[in-house]
Amino acid sequence: MRARRLTGSVAAIVVLSLTAAGCGLGGSDGGEATAGGCKVDEGNVGSGKLTGDVKGDITFQTTNVKKDFGDYFNGVIKAFEKANPDTKIKWIDDPGDATFTQRLVADAQGCTLPDVVNINVNTAIALTKNGYLLNLDEKAPDAGKPFTDAMWKSTTYADAEGNKVHSVLPWYSGGILQTFNTELMEKAGLDPAKPATTVLGLFADAEKVAKASDGDYYAFLANPQHHIPAHWQQMGIEVLSSDGKKFTFADDPKTVQWVEAMTSLYKAGGMPRDSLSSTQDPANVYGQGKLVYGPTNPNFLRFIQQNNPTVYEKTGVAPYMLDALGHTVGAPQYVGVASTSKNASTALAFAQFLTNAQNQLEWAKDPNVVIFPSTTESLKDPFFQKVEGTDPFSEARKIVADDRQTSTADEIALTPGELNAIVAQIQLAMQGKKSAQDALDEAQSKANELIEQGS
Known part of the structure; x- marks a missing residue:
């Protein structure tokens, strides 16, 4: 199982208490x-x-x-x-x-x-x-x-x-899968029957969306928080050290590839310009017929069915991109x-x-x-x-039921502080204010500071 640990403000609360009250189990x-x-x-x-x-x-x-x-x-x-x-x-x-x-x-x-x-x-x-x-x-x-x-x-x-x-x-638990607007995929020259099977393959398809859409619709929203750390783990990136005591994602060249893919897609117009730091719900934007790719939770489909039946009829589903991590329960x-x-x-x-x-x-x-x-x-x-x-x-x-017997809980859960620290740096890279590597190095440093605060 991938390492998980206590970090951020929660850790600080616990550490303060244990200093006074003692730790763990005993008699x-x-x-x-x-x-x-x-x-x-x-x-x-x-x-x-x-x-x-x-x-x-x-x-x-x-x-x-x-x-x-x-x-x-x-x-x-x-x-x-x-x-x-x-x-x-x-x-x-x-x-x-x-x-x-x-x-x-x-x-x-x-x-x-x-x-x-x-x-x-x-x-x-x-x-x-x-x-x-x-x-x-x-x-x-x-x-x-x-x-x-x-x-x-x-x-x-x-x-x-x-x-x-x-x-x-x-x-x-929920489930994880791909959802997409089949009509918009076809407009972009993509085949809904052949969705991406890898994370970088998804970005390649998204680049085609950017070239064909001319701003009328987009691949997905720009805020990196919608994809971290799920994309990284599927790509086989070691997000944390094996003991869970420090972040290591900046040390893997594949993470640079991912940030550069996000940056390229953002510059090409494959994401709404105003969505880089926005907290808007992708489900709502997808329901407006403005996104090719929707949220990955099956429950989202019920939302679209009830609120945007026309878009629901155009929605296709497929297994999630399974690069390295494989099936997880969500x-x-x-x-x-x-x-x-x-x-x-x-x-x-x-x-x-x-x-x-x-x-x-x-x-x-x-x-x-x-x-x-x-x-x-x-x-x-x-x-x-x-x-x-x-x-x-x-x-x-x-789709979800078929993989459920072998799905694992091997997902890293970032604290809000860790996620915010990482996302802020990647946003700078996507705006062209930092190189992908510099942004990742700084993100890793800031995220590790949060671990140290709770150590």
Whole structure:
């Protein structure tokens, strides 16, 4: 699995806390155990399988799903409580905004982390590093059985000693594929039946769009944040050192090639001039019929179908450009169990119930959501194996479902600070104010400063 680590402002918060509270997992002569500085039941930490009765109260936290999927989650909770009459689950739903990780880290430092919590990659990094999540390899050695081998093997994070451990259960994720306006492709002299299969091949096609469009339409938006680090990883660029302690992307000539391709396309008019630093949503611009290439998330197709049906009818889909990284699941979501839980056995049982094949499949079948499960049995269901229809969304679901059994979680998740530091320098190169190499060197230096601030 590609290295991930805690950086930026989140790291600073954690480091300050650990200086005062102690780090990682441990015990004392009096038999008390600690996790991230919090006193916990001895059975929650160290070696040995978690034991204990499934009973008592726990808190379960999701991220921004209550409004649209309240009935589903209430049903899961009710079913678990019925099967385990001595349990009670309190459900809370976090809005999942930009300060999500910081808030959860603060909860963990205050020894009030929810017993079962829905988290993303960056949050999993922070909580695992500081001992706030159960080590499932020790506490539930069979926890990985329901999940696809590729997903389970690639879902590990470093603990306080730097050891890679399983600290979360894989849950749902989106998918990654190409979407494009077939009519505009044909206008540019491209064959929609033969989309690009490599990242640099995509840029070659985009140059043809620039030459043919004369500003009436574009290949895609110019802001590099839409493509980093996905393009780099597919090109086989080592974004981070193997230990995850420093960025190394500027040392690879392929990164220079990528920046030069972005710069050339921008100068040729293949991207809107005003989109270089804009935060506008590519989905909206694509829906206006102004972009050849749309977002890579299948859920985007539902948006276009509902809001721009004419453009939807012209939309084609194809597998993502798979140079080196291969198939990845796309924005994975996880479920972690707090090592600080007073009812860890109940929390673990509920986390496993929530992520089992039956419950994952039930949610994936909801027509109001476009998600893919992480369990082998869910993916064997006809819902994924016998997708009917030739419309863009049906085709997209076929593509993602076909690769899902072997898709991994091997995606680097940059913090907002890291991404901004890198993008700012590449924007200067695209404007002709710096060479590609100088921009990358400066981007790498600034991004590494953020790592050092959290080291």
